[in-house]
Each structure stands twice: as structure tokens, then as C-alpha cells.
Amino acid sequence: MPKTKTPSPTLPRSDATSPARFRERLHEVIPGGSHTYAKGDDQFPSNAPPFLVRGKGCRVWDGDGNEFLEYGMGLRAVTLGHGFEPVVEAAARQMRLGINFTRPSPLELECAEAFLEMLPAAEMIKFAKNGSDVTTAAVKLARAHTGRDLVAVCKDQPFFSTDDWFIGSTAMPAGIPEAVRNMTIGFRYNDLASAEAMFSANPGRIACVILEAETIEPPRDRFLHRLRDLCHARGAVFILDEMITGFRWDLPGAQTLYDLAPDLSTFGKAIANGFSVSALLGKRELMERGGLRTDQERVFLLSTTHGAETHGLAAALETIRVYRSERVVEILWRRGERLRRGIEDAVAGLGLDGYFALLGKPCNLVFSVRDRDKRPSQPFRTLFMQELVRRGILAPSFVVSFAHTEADIDRTVDAVQGALGVHRKALDEGVEKYLVGPPVAPVFRPRA
Numbered sequence: 282m283p284k285t286k287t288p289s290p291t292l293p294r295s296d297a298t299s300p301a302r303f304r305e306r307l308h309e310v311i312p313g314g315s316h317t318y319a320k321g322d323d324q325f326p327s328n329a330p331p332f333l334v335r336g337k338g339c340r341v342w343d344g345d346g347n348e349f350l351e352y353g354m355g356l357r358a359v360t361l362g363h364g365f366e367p368v369v370e371a372a373a374r375q376m377r378l379g380i381n382f383t384r385p386s387p388l389e390l391e392c393a394e395a396f397l398e399m400l401p402a403a404e405m406i407k408f409a410k411n412g413s414d415v416t417t418a419a420v421k422l423a424r425a426h427t428g429r430d431l432v433a434v435c436k437d438q439p440f441f442s443t444d445d446w447f448i449g450s451t452a453m454p455a456g457i458p459e460a461v462r463n464m465t466i467g468f469r470y471n472d473l474a475s476a477e478a479m480f481s482a483n484p485g486r487i488a489c490v491i492l493e494a495e496t497i498e499p500p501r502d503r504f505l506h507r508l509r510d511l512c513h514a515r516g517a518v519f520i521l522d523e524m525i526t527g528f529r530w531d532l533p534g535a536q537t538l539y540d541l542a543p544d545l546s547t548f549g550k551a552i553a554n555g556f557s558v559s560a561l562l563g564k565r566e567l568m569e570r571g572g573l574r575t576d577q578e579r580v581f582l583l584s585t586t587h588g589a590e591t592h593g594l595a596a597a598l599e600t601i602r603v604y605r606s607e608r609v610v611e612i613l614w615r616r617g618e619r620l621r622r623g624i625e626d627a628v629a630g631l632g633l634d635g636y637f638a639l640l641g642k643p644c645n646l647v648f649s650v651r652d653r654d655k656r657p658s659q660p661f662r663t664l665f666m667q668e669l670v671r672r673g674i675l676a677p678s679f680v681v682s683f684a685h686t687e688a689d690i691d692r693t694v695d696a697v698q699g700a701l702g703v704h705r706k707a708l709d710e711g712v713e714k715y716l717v718g719p720p721v722a723p724v725f726r727p728r729a
């Protein structure tokens with residue numbers, strides 16, 4: 282376990298018992314043992330801390346005071362760092378003034394204008410709390426606008442919403458009626474022919490296409506632009522999901538980097554440094570259907586009790602300010618690039634080409650770990666994460682934040698070098714010899 286210790290902050294009540302007991306209690310009272318599947322036990326090696334009690338910058342501490350350098354940070358939401366003072370202060374100041382009134386707050390207008398100023402292609406915006414709220418709202422608007430039922434998702438991308446229209450298309454569709462499942466169809470990334478075939482097989486039936494601008498492969502041959510044009514030619518709405526690319530690829534997102542104007546776009550995660558704020562932006566013609574200035578049948582668009590809590594919007598405004606003044610996006614790319622170079626040198630030095638690879642953009646690196654036959658392997662992935670935990674690094678990905686310094690990156694590269702040394706031995710001697718607990722498993726699977 283990592284050596285650095287700090288005094289334990291306030292611990293959960295059940296911490297009087299061991300971490301194993303704590304884990305057991307979590308599973309007794311919370312299905313999956315966590316409120317987000319991606320944080321669950323089945324996603325981490327058995328030596329990962331069962332819970333974290335505190336974070337600062339890119340560091341987190343478990344209940345015993347063990348310190349870890351972490352990557353990913355709040356499922357990619359905390360891009361400036363944990364407890365980032367200017368954002369915490371902005372939110373706290375607003376909390377003291379009241380977080381939710383019976384009429385809109387001026388912050389709703391201020392924040393709306395700040396976003397629209399960054400995205401001239403969008404004319405209206407609505408805030409919500411989770412990414413899923415806004416992707417689902419985008420789909421609903423598209424269906425109302427086109428009078429069509431089918432939704433087309435990019436099959437090579439992992440996630441768009443916790444709602445039925447998307448979960449029904451995954452390997453975990455239990456509880457979702459067949460009729461709903463059948464309304465979501467798919468196409469392949471960078472494969473315009475697959476999208477054309479999809480439209481041809483469903484003439485006049487596809488309401489929208491939803492995708493991320495990029496996950497691992499970059500867009501080729503103006504794929505995104507051509508897909509948007511295809512949507513328009515076939516009367517469908519083009520929705521760009523910027524949940525991950527937003528405030529990371531660029532400010533505000535991949536659509537500015539790639540000079541692409543979607544009909545609707547969705548943001549969340551990083552836009553308020555981890556405070557719960559998401560946003561749907563788009564063309565007036567579509568968005569106004571949720572408003573009071575339309576002659577058409579109205580759409581019930583994103584109306585929730587906590588939808589525009591003032592402290593979240595204050596946090597978002599401050600986050601935008603910091604992104605501008607500190608050139609955050611540039612730092613994310615630069616840190617990621619340093620990490621990529623360091624790790625790729627380590628991989629080459631250990632002769633592990635083909636057995637371990639970094640994928641994606643420097644600002645959003647993920648890793649692929651392979652077995653002796655160079656096939657993706659969950660046991661080898663788990664072993665790699667286990668060896669990083671031993672070296673004080675918690676890394677389900679290598680997604681950097683603004684808080685990761687060059688020294689943090691270099692320390693990570695050293696830890697990766699050590700972890701890959703074990704990977705090398707496990708390739709020769711068998712992964713079972715080194716792996717301590719069960720391997721991780723995909724979130725989307727029909728059986729526990």
C-alpha cells in the first residue's frame with residue numbers, strides 16, 4: 282500500500298469496522314455497493330481503497346489516511362481538481378444567498394449567456410443536473426420535431442443516458458419493454474455507409490442521430506460533417522453529445538475544435554468542476570418547442586425541482602472563468618502528452634508493444650491491456666491497476682486534470698514502469714501468479 286499517510290478525516294459511521302466489513306455493508310444496503318456502476322467493486326482490483334473520504338487537487342485519501350494520485354476524477358467531471366478553491370468559494374458564496382427560489386435567479390440568464398457566447402451556433406440553452414437528463418431531452422425534442430420514433434446511436438461509443446431509449450440497446454436491457462428497445466438502432470463510427478444503409482432501411486422513421494464527436498479514433502474524411510449533412514438530407518436531427526469532449530477537447534468542446542454546428546448538443550461532467558450541472562443547447566426552432574413562444578404542440582422540456590440550483594450555476598460560471606484565464610484546455614493536452622510519451626517509452630523499453638497501449642487524445646487517455654495472445658484481457662487489466670494501487674496510483678484511465686503537475690505525471694510514469702514490469706513477468710509466468718483478487722468485469726453484462 283502507498284506510504285504517504287495523513288490523519289484520517291471524518292469517517293463514515295461504519296468505519297469502526299474493517300474495510301472488508303465496510304464493503305459488505307455497502308452491498309447490504311446499496312445495490313451494486315455504489316451509486317454509480319463505474320465506481321463499483323467489479324471495476325477495481327481488490328487492493329483498491331473501498332472508499333475515499335477526501336480529495337485535494339489530483340490526490341485522494343482513504344479512511345486509513347493512505348494517499349493516492351488519481352486519474353479520471355469524478356468520472357471525468359472534476360477537471361480543475363478536487364476542492365478547487367475559486368469554484369468552491371463561488372458556490373459557497375451563492376449557497377449562503379439561497380440555492381433555490383420560487384422564481385428564476387439572474388444567474389440562470391448570466392450562465393445561459395456565458396454558454397451561448399461560447400457557442401454561436403446554438404441559440405437557446407436549458408440547464409439540468411445530469412448528462413442523461415439532457416441527452417434524453419434532446420431525443421424527445423427530436424422526436425417531437427420530426428414526428429418520428431426511431432433513435433440512432435453510434436454503436437462504437439459506450440454511453441449516452443441512463444434512460445430506457447439507450448439502456449434498452451445495451452447488454453443490460455432488463456425492465457425495458459421490447460417496443461422501446463426496438464426503437465433504438467445503430468450505426469458505426471467513421472462508417473458513413475453504415476449510416477446511409479440505416480437510413481435506407483428505415484425511410485422516414487429516424488428522428489435523430491446521437492453521437493460523441495470522438496472517443497478513440499479521430500473522425501476521418503469529415504465523417505462528422507458528412508453525417509450531419511446526411512441527417513439533414515433525410516430529415517433527422519443531428520445531436521452531438523459533448524459530455525466527455527466538452528471542456529476537454531476545447532472550450533467549450535469538440536464542435537469548436539472540428540468546426541461543426543450540430544442541431545442540438547449536450548454538455549455535463551466538467552462544466553462546473555464536478556458540481557451537478559448539465560446543459561442542452563441548440564437551434565431556436567427546436568428548443569422553443571419547450572418554451573412559451575411556439576404555435577406548435579409543446580414539449581415538456583427539462584423541468585425539475587433542482588434544475589437550476591444557483592450554486593451549481595455559480596460554480597459553472599467560475600469554471601468557465603478559470604478555463605479562460607488559466608488556459609486549462611491547453612494544460613490538459615500538454616500534461617496528457619507528457620504522460621503519453623513517458624508511458625510509451627516505458628512500454629517500448631520493456632518490449633511490451635502490442636501488450637499494452639494508450640488510446641485516445643492526450644486530454645482523455647485510456648489504456649488497453651492484452652494477454653499473451655495480444656487479446657484484450659480483464660485479468661491483465663486488473664493486474665495493471667492492482668500494481669498501480671500498490672504504487673499509490675488509482676487509475677481506471679489516464680484522464681488528466683488541470684491539477685496534475687509535471688511532477689505528478691513523472692511519478693505516474695515511474696509507477697507505470699513498475700506495474701508493467703509485473704505485467705511482463707505475468708506474460709511469461711501466468712497472470713494468476715500475480716493477480717490477488719478477481720478480475721474486473723464490464724459494467725454492461727446481463728448477470729452479476
Ligand SMILES: Cc1ncc(COP(=O)(O)O)c(C=O)c1O
Nearest residue numbers: 411412413440441442524525549
Ligand atoms: C458521452 C456520455 N453521455 C452521457 C452521459 C450521461 O451522463 P450522466 O452520467 O451525467 O447522466 C455520459 C456519462 O458517463 C457520457 O459519458
